Amino acid sequence: MVDTADHVAFRDHLVESGWLRRTSVDGVVGRTAPFVAVERGIDAVVTRAGADQDATVLRFPPLFPRESYLRTDYLASFPNLSGSIHTFEGTDRDAVALLAQQAAGEDWGLSLVTTDLMLVSASCHPSYELFAGQLESDAVRLDIEGWCFRREPSPDPARAQAFRQREFVFIGTPDGAQAHRDEWVTRGLAVMAELGLPAVSDVANDPFFGRAGRMLAANQIEEVLKIELLVPLYGADSPGTALVSSNCHRDHFGVNFGITTPDGEIAHTACVGFGIERIVVGLVRHHGPRIEDWPMPVREALGL
Amino acid sequence: MVDTADHVAFRDHLVESGWLRRTSVDGVVGRTAPFVAVERGIDAVVTRAGADQDATVLRFPPLFPRESYLRTDYLASFPNLSGSIHTFEGTDRDAVALLAQQAAGEDWGLSLVTTDLMLVSASCHPSYELFAGQLESDAVRLDIEGWCFRREPSPDPARAQAFRQREFVFIGTPDGAQAHRDEWVTRGLAVMAELGLPAVSDVANDPFFGRAGRMLAANQIEEVLKIELLVPLYGADSPGTALVSSNCHRDHFGVNFGITTPDGEIAHTACVGFGIERIVVGLVRHHGPRIEDWPMPVREALGL
Numbered sequence: 126m127v128d129t130a131d132h133v134a135f136r137d138h139l140v141e142s143g144w145l146r147r148t149s150v151d152g153v154v155g156r157t158a159p160f161v162a163v164e165r166g167i168d169a170v171v172t173r174a175g176a177d178q179d180a181t182v183l184r185f186p187p188l189f190p191r192e193s194y195l196r197t198d199y200l201a202s203f204p205n206l207s208g209s210i211h212t213f214e215g216t217d218r219d220a221v222a223l224l225a226q227q228a229a230g231e232d233w234g235l236s237l238v239t240t241d242l243m244l245v246s247a248s249c250h251p252s253y254e255l256f257a258g259q260l261e262s263d264a265v266r267l268d269i270e271g272w273c274f275r276r277e278p279s280p281d282p283a284r285a286q287a288f289r290q291r292e293f294v295f296i297g298t299p300d301g302a303q304a305h306r307d308e309w310v311t312r313g314l315a316v317m318a319e320l321g322l323p324a325v326s327d328v329a330n331d332p333f334f335g336r337a338g339r340m341l342a343a344n345q346i347e348e349v350l351k352i353e354l355l356v357p358l359y360g361a362d363s364p365g366t367a368l369v370s371s372n373c374h375r376d377h378f379g380v381n382f383g384i385t386t387p388d389g390e391i392a393h394t395a396c397v398g399f400g401i402e403r404i405v406v407g408l409v410r411h412h413g414p415r416i417e418d419w420p421m422p423v424r425e426a427l428g429l
Numbered sequence: 430m431v432d433t434a435d436h437v438a439f440r441d442h443l444v445e446s447g448w449l450r451r452t453s454v455d456g457v458v459g460r461t462a463p464f465v466a467v468e469r470g471i472d473a474v475v476t477r478a479g480a481d482q483d484a485t486v487l488r489f490p491p492l493f494p495r496e497s498y499l500r501t502d503y504l505a506s507f508p509n510l511s512g513s514i515h516t517f518e519g520t521d522r523d524a525v526a527l528l529a530q531q532a533a534g535e536d537w538g539l540s541l542v543t544t545d546l547m548l549v550s551a552s553c554h555p556s557y558e559l560f561a562g563q564l565e566s567d568a569v570r571l572d573i574e575g576w577c578f579r580r581e582p583s584p585d586p587a588r589a590q591a592f593r594q595r596e597f598v599f600i601g602t603p604d605g606a607q608a609h610r611d612e613w614v615t616r617g618l619a620v621m622a623e624l625g626l627p628a629v630s631d632v633a634n635d636p637f638f639g640r641a642g643r644m645l646a647a648n649q650i651e652e653v654l655k656i657e658l659l660v661p662l663y664g665a666d667s668p669g670t671a672l673v674s675s676n677c678h679r680d681h682f683g684v685n686f687g688i689t690t691p692d693g694e695i696a697h698t699a700c701v702g703f704g705i706e707r708i709v710v711g712l713v714r715h716h717g718p719r720i721e722d723w724p725m726p727v728r729e730a731l732g733l
Contacts, residue, residue, distance in 0.1 A: 146487065146559055150494045150545055155559065158486040182462040183450065186591030187491035187576050188512075188548075190454045200531060204517035204524050208492075209538050210548065211515050212580045213508035217639040220508050227504060234513050234543025239536055240580065241454055242590070244492075244514065255450055255459065272491050272576065276516045276544065286546070287490030335521040 127359045132281035135359070139282055139406065142414035151278040152286035156402075159416060163405045166427025167320075168270075168291065171399050174316050175293050180268035187244060187272035187287070189251035194243040196381040197250050202333045202341060208244030208274040211237035244274035248290040249396045253382040256296055260386055264301045267294040270401075282406045283358055283366050289401040295394060298386055299375070302393035306352070306373040309397035313354045313369040316399070321423045322356045322407050325364050329353040350375070356407050368404050371397040431663045436585035439663070443586055443710065446718035455582040456590035460706075463720060467709045470731025471624075472574075472595065475703050478620050479597050484572035491548060491576035491591070493555035498547040500685040501554050506637050506645060512548030512578040515541035548578035552594040553700045557686040560600055564690055568605045571598040574705075586710045587662055587670050593705040599698060602690055603679070606697035610656070610677040613701035617658045617673040620703070625727045626660045626711050629668050633657040654679070660711050672708050675701040 139145040146155035156164070188210060194200070199207060211234065213223060219236075227233040245251060248271040256265065270291040277284055295305035310326050317324035329351040330342040345351055351372040355365035372395060378384065379392035386392050412419040416429055443449040450459035460468070492514060498504070503511060515538065517527060523540075531537040549555060552575040560569065574595040581588055599609035614630055621628035633655040634646040649655060655676040659669035676699060682688065683696035690696050716723040720733055 148489075148494055148555065149496055149558060153490060153493060153546070155555065156488040161486055161488055182465055184460040184465055185452075186457060186589070188578070188591055189457060190452055192453055195531065200537075201528055204527060207516055208544075208546075209515045209541050210578075211513045211538060212511055220639050223508060224505055227499065232543055233504075234515060235539075237513050239538025240512075242457070242512075251452065251459065254453060274492070274514075285490070287492055335524050 127362045129280065131359045132279065135406070135410070136280050136282045138414070139409060142409075144405075144409060144414065145282065150286075151280050152284065154282070154285065160405055162429060163408060163416070163427060164289075164401050166429055167399070167401055167404050169428055170316060170319060170426050171291050172268075174312050175268060178266045178268070178293060180266040180293055182268045183252055183255075184269070185245065185248070185251040185271045187274070188242045189245050190254065191241045191243050193251060193254045193382075194246060196253070197246060197378070198381065199246045199250070202331070202338060203246070203275075205334055206275040206277060207246065208276060210240045210242040210244065212240050214238045245271055246273065246275075248273055248292050248398065249294045252294060253296075253378045253384065253394070256392075257383045258385070259389070260296065260384065260392060262297065263386055264295065264297040267292075267296070269294055283403045285402055288403070290398040291401060292396045292398045294396040296379075296384060296392050298390075299393040302373055302375070302395040306371050306395040306397070309371040310352050310354070313371060313397060313399070317354055317356065317368065319422075319426045320404065320408060321420050322368065322404075322411055324354040324356045324368065326352050326354055327364060329367065329370060356411075358407060358410050366403060366407075367400070368407050369397065369399050371395070431666045433584065435663045436583065436588075439710075439714070440584050440586045442718070443713060446713075448709075448713060448718065449586065454590075455584050456588065458586070458589065464709055466733060467712060467720070467731060468593075468705050470733055471703070471705055471708050473732055474620060474623060474730050475595050478616050479572060482570050482572070482597060484570040484597055486572045487556055487559075488573070489549065489552070489555040489575045491578070492546045493549050494558065495545045495547050497555060497558045498550060500557070501550060501682070502685065503550045503554070506635070506642060507550070507579075509638055510579040510581060511550065512580060514544045514546040514548065516544050518542045549575055550577065550579075551596075552577055552702065553596050553598045556598060557600075557682045557688065557698070560696075561687045562689070563693070564600065564688065564696060566601065567690055568599065568601040571596075571600070573598055587707045589706055592707070594702040595705060596700045596702045598700040600683075600688060600696050602694075603697040606677055606679070606699040610675050610699040610701070613675040614656050614658070617675060617701060617703070621658055621660065621672065623727075623730045624708065624712060625724050626672065626708075626715055628658040628660045628672065630656050630658055631668060633671065633674060660715075662711060662714050670707060670711075671704070672711050673701065673703050675699070
């Protein structure tokens with residue numbers, strides 16, 4: 126078990142060595158020049174790893190339609206990690222009342238209205254609604270990157286409340302989805318090796334919420350749906366933190382978004398996600414805070 | 430006055446020519462490969478325009494501390510554009526009730542709790558809390574880019590609900606802030622010229638909310654605090670849409686965040702913001718949907 130003190134020490138190390146700036150909320154940080162330079166390098170490395178996929182580039186904002194969010198079933202599985210967007214609607218007088226409530230230290234958020242938007246729960250989630258209906262091909266491949274939100278306030282620099290996932294997504298036949306998941310375990314391990322990060326693959330389970338969630342988690346392990354690439358970031362976190370994960374969703378999104386293959390079967394989907402911030406802090410953990418001191422092959426891979 | 434039909438026609442043109450994908454919510458779109466390529470080019474052009482500023486790079490997530498948001502006074506000025514982040518906290522039983530509420534078509538957002546986070550209202554807003562206290566220099570310069578949220582659902586591709594602003598921010602003396610604002614009007618016009626966009630500068634006023642807001646807007650014009658660089662996007666929107674704006678905040682953020690100069694005076698601040706998505710759609714509007722047809726100097730500036 127990793128102690129919070131380990132997280133605080135690593136975060137402070139990143140701040141003191143000029144990689145991060147803290148804000149007044151845990152898990153919400155400012156990235157500085159070296160961080161941004163390394164994340165650009167990682168972007169290029171992952172782009173090369175998927176260059177032969179001929180994937181369609183899609184980039185979404187950090188928020189997406191509430192209707193799509195509901196179709197992912199994220200509300201049932203992770204209500205406690207979700208981010209719902211609310212705003213003010215009302216008259217001049219309502220706004221005066223809102224400000225008075227805020228000035229009095231009351232919970233003025235309760236006076237806002239629920240919008241039709243949610244924060245993005247996983248970077249592929251906004252994409253599925255675009256493919257509702259019959260696919261034109263047995264194998265649609267997407268290249269997605271975007272901001273995700275998970276309500277997990279923590280000092281751990283590898284567990285931000287907002288972070289980016291670069292994903293390669295497959296939508297098509299069941300065999301294709303399974304193959305995508307497996308192939309990207311291999312490719313992900315190659316990316317980790319290129320970056321000099323000691324990764325091992327392992328069957329994963331997500332922290333599904335509540336009693337029903339425990340069954341979902343057990344099922345996820347039993348069916349070997351999600352494989353994570355783990356890299357040790359803390360002495361005691363063996364075998365490590367997931368920097369990459371490759372996930373077969375079976376027909377989950379196909380059913381919920383009404384996506385079918387050209388022959389009319391429910392589409393299966395799979396995705397691999399690279400955690401950009403986690404890879405950056407993994408590099409600092411394993412190669413040190415000075416990029417000049419990093420192994421030359423790693424610097425060359427990153428173009429630094 | 431521009432008609433909504435003009436917005437719809439331009440959006441559809443961008444979709445049909447492969448620049449955008451729509452989602453089920455207005456003002457929330459997916460960007461495709463050419464869009465991403467051009468925004469990278471714009472990033473490089475703006476970086477060159479500010480290369481001599483020796484600005485500190487800071488990149489924030491799309492959300493920031495509610496406490497910082499409140500200090501910006503955005504809630505008083507633009508409550509209707511704000512995005513507040515809410516989440517679920519509760520027991521297994523509470524989660525079951527939440528899902529039942531959702532299944533019944535009720536407003537389940539009202540059962541969530543208000544978090545300590547807000548969507549970023551302007552890309553510089555998260556930065557000021559980092560400089561609370563006495564500055565070490567008379568002139569702090571920041572290079573910021575990030576996602577902003579404005580609750581303005583519209584089909585206009587130049588008015589997304591989520592969009593990115595690249596900003597150069599000044600924090601320091603009153604004269605320095607004024608000079609920064611003025612200098613970046615000139616630099617911004619040079620960037621627009623480099624991109625072949627016919628921009629004119631004009632004194633701007635923001636759509637402050639309500640009756641008090643009308644006074645704030647009148648004051649903003651009278652004091653010539655904000656200058657916008659306008660580029661026509663629609664035949665009838667003369668003189669155009671603001672692609673860049675340069676803004677002197679006087680002592681507003683200095684007072685509210687408790688920032689002082691080395692000699693103990695309240696710091697003044699200023700910022701220039703480049704609207705990334707607006708510049709991309711401006712380029713398509715003025716040079717056409719095929720990058721191959723764009724003027725060679727523009728393509729060279731963008732590295733395309």
